[in-house]
Amino acid sequence: MRKPIIAGNWKMFKLLGEAVDTALALKPYVANANHCEVVIAPVFTALKMVADRLEGSNIQVAAQNCAIQGEFGAHTGEVTPGMLKDIGCSYVIIGHSERRQFYCESDVAVNKKTKAAVEAGLNAIVCVGESLTEREGGEAESVVKTQLRGSLAGLTVSDMERIIIAYEPVWAIGTGKTATPEQAQEMHGHIRRTIAGTHGEATAENVRVLYGGSVKPENIGTLMAQPDIDGALVGGASLDADSFARIVNYK
Ligand code: PEP
DSSP states (O other): OOOOEEEEEOTTOOOHHHHHHHHHHHHHHTTTOOSSEEEEEOOHHHHHHHHHHTTTSSEEEEESOOOSOSSOOSOTTOOOHHHHHHTTOOEEEESOHHHHHHSOOOHHHHHHHHHHHHHTTOEEEEEEOOOHHHHHTTOHHHHHHHHHHHHHTTOOTTGGGGEEEEEOOGGGTTSSOOOOHHHHHHHHHHHHHHHHHHHOHHHHHHOEEEEESSOOTTTHHHHHTSTTOOEEEESGGGSSHHHHHHHHTOO
16 A cells, blocks of 8 residues: 655745745644655755754655765765755655756766665655657657666665655646646556566555646645555645645545
């Protein structure tokens, strides 16, 4: 039985005080949400204080990125997964399409970050998803398969226990266009079959596959009714505590 995860990606929004206020506002709204794991991903500068203020609650904290290196070193501007764990993160989002698109993050880099994150004891939410051109060209499945194979290369079956996949079609992120539940289900099934090929049936059955792309309180229910959708990675609608809580409490 896969426990769903509802994760909020706050991207590059909120100053420290706003991040703490939103996290504290969310706390009572989701205090009884035992049906899923609740995760929020504030900016780096707010992680420590948000994690401290949420200690003992059922909300876990994620970073939105990490270094490819697991060791300390001369890498100006980078943060190791171990440093994130040290300040209270339990998750990290890796390979978000905005990082792939605007920061040239390749599957090789995503793979290195994922390995470093797992080694540090973090759970990694690895993002994949096709662009509109790729979908219209009939390449969506092959693009996602290539991303998965590259991003998960060399990870063991035991490493895979710390991996969550987020399927985020690029054309649905921040656009208000959601994949239909059927389109999402089809791709989630494909993701599971791909992982069965690389890591075996048992891993494929256990891995949680989240959907991301304009998830809102109004559409979470139909998405979650699909058999291979195990939760959501939510951008815009996670910035407001009330709207994110309505998504968490979809049941
Ligand atoms: C995201 O940033 O991962 C995302 C899915 O954004 P939105 O929900 O705003 O489309």
